[in-house]
Amino acid sequence: MQWTLYKRRSTGGRLVANILLGVLGFFAATGLVIGAVAAGLEKSSSAGGFIGVSLVGIGVMWAYLPALSGFSDNTLQPRQFTLLPLRAEPLARALFLASLIGIPVPLTALAVLSIVGYAAARAPVTLVLAVPAAVLTLVLIVALSRVISVALSQAARTRRAREAALLLFVAGFCALYAGQFLLNGAIAAAGDGLGIVTVIPFAWGIAAVERAAHGEWMLGVAAVLGLAALDAALLAGWQRLIRRAFAGTIPLPSPSRGRRTRRGYLRGGWRASPRGAVVARELSLWGGDIRRRYQLLSPIAFAVMSGVLPLFLENFPFDARWGAWMVLLMAVMAALNLYGLDGKSFWHIALIPRAASADVRGRQLSWALVVTPVAVLPVVVVRAFGGAGFDRAAVPVAVTVSMIGVGAGLIAFASAAAPYPVPEARKMMSFSTRNSSSGAAIGWAFGAMGVLVLTTVPCALLAALLPGALEWLGALAAAAIGAIFWWSLGRKAIARLRDRPDLIQYAVTRA
Structure with a gap:
């Protein structure tokens, strides 16, 4: 067998x-x-x-x-x-x-x-x-x-x-x-x-x-x-x-969701819009779904290694100035299958084609809100307390801005183009959510790494080599590249959701 x-x-x-x-x-x-x-x-x-x-x-x-x-x-x-x-x-x-x-x-x-x-x-x-x-x-x-x-x-x-x-x-x-x-x-x-x-x-x-x-x-x-x-x-x-x-002495698994209070929950304000509702839902899932926390395992680990360990270990073989790059790389790799986490509930999106735009843009924004503090914190800690200083601050800014923008586009398009099923947490023997990944998903992972390198390195070099205040041109270039990838790849994901939601539904429920 x-x-x-x-x-x-x-x-x-x-x-x-x-x-x-x-x-x-x-x-x-x-x-x-x-x-x-x-x-x-x-x-x-x-x-x-x-x-x-x-x-x-x-x-x-x-x-x-x-x-x-x-x-x-x-x-x-x-x-x-x-x-x-x-x-x-x-x-x-x-x-x-x-x-x-x-x-x-x-x-x-x-x-x-x-x-x-x-x-x-x-x-x-x-x-x-x-x-x-x-x-x-x-x-x-x-x-x-x-x-x-x-x-x-x-x-x-x-x-x-x-x-x-x-x-x-x-x-x-x-x-x-x-x-x-x-x-x-x-x-x-x-x-x-x-x-x-x-x-x-x-x-x-x-x-x-x-x-x-x-x-x-x-x-x-x-x-x-x-x-x-x-x-x-x-x-x-x-x-x-x-x-x-x-x-039969093993206790039955408890449901992933505990009792949630709705006290203080308001449907008005930014949550009232379709995109705001998606952002609120995604932020709740990033904090409540244990499988989403599994996905944050590697970014958090690299944040600790790049932001804490260099303060206590001499000759640490990891340059903390590039901590954000590694954290964001791991965060992008972990979030290339957002629709796979939806599983059978994806049909809610498939039945409403007009909701595709709000769903994709809301997922992109919520992912950026979740990973940005994890990426920024180790860089700030090391530069503030590790003696690295804040000289050439345009370099980490360019790296962070570029990778967040490009990464948001990649996770949206990859989630729609190469989804795969993810089992429930109670049926898993590991912390991985990639066990059923297809060949296309593996190809997307390697391709995403290449795209991140090709788009981030030029901006970082521009910020590192230009003298004086001109170094911030690298950050501006990173913002432009990130915005282009965020919008264009997100648009492709929206088109995929509208044109062939049946393929995505089959891919995330075939296990």
Whole structure:
């Protein structure tokens, strides 16, 4: 079943993306193996420490990315079998084995062979520990990822729980991103870099080889046995989670909407116009729909990394002056499927062609109102408190204005041209809303990145290179370009809504 599901989903643009990612992953994993062999020949604990850090990075990505990217939603889910007369234990083993199908697991297995390569070059006799350690490390990485995904789907059954999990993942992602630079700096400064990473189980395979190479075979065997114990605990936890799903002890998911008070709500003023009504509705959805908050996950994370972390970390490898560019890029990528979030309720728009203009313009304006503070705040914080100053302020202004205008046009046109269905939050095992994206949607994502670069860079260069007050010509050019894209692409989206609403309705409800 999993193989059939994988083949049916690997078509068109998704297949091309899988092939490209597979090729890049293959070269990266091969490079890690070659680097491990070189580190083994160097016979340096510090070099082995960097290989251990690489394995730790792979393990952390496996722990986080399935929940962030939606990869966990592409596998068979336990809830799909709870009504069948099946035993939980055999099904748990079958689901775990089925989840190994796909490109990520073979690439991870190739990367984990770096333990074997390191042992072969460091001391061939340690291969007796390296081979089982590599297998156990692979099982540890995959099992931890699966347990986190299922546990998250069972724990986040209420709206508050999903919001808490979302905040936890944002904080964890930012902490891990900053921690990797601190860890690399500590390894470079320490004489024994391997001793620093051995506290993390993903590096225990390298640690076992290194200890055995120094004649400390008992410590090496203990590290391998520790990996085996962790694997056994994770697999037992996996079976327990599956058994819990079959036993019916998981609380039913609560509805996404809580009780809302209408006190103080006025239909007059700006809300009385068609466009104002759309803006009010969209702003309410951005604040109330948990799936919209999922879409803000990456912009908020990059806002923290560009606006907060540079204040506390020296030599941070991210120029905060370009923080708005990254935040807005992530915000545009996240909002290219607004009509997919409507789902079956899209027919309300499809039945009233005259409402297309107000709907598109209202969505554009509400998106800009939501993402502008997220993009501006980190730039202001870093320039005010980080010593960057407000010189050449026209550059971030030009970048922000251009990307908001162009991005508003892109999200409107892409949402109408390449929509795809988004499941309800209670049926999702991840924070991703892009699991059902089509090849056209993937193409739109890459195309939008290119358009943003081509329209933003000239304005930024103009603001950066012109002397004195002339630098603000770059901001004026950015405003003109943003306005053109906002209006023209929005007009194309309106025409699409009026001409073929049936295609959009089918696309967002076909799941």
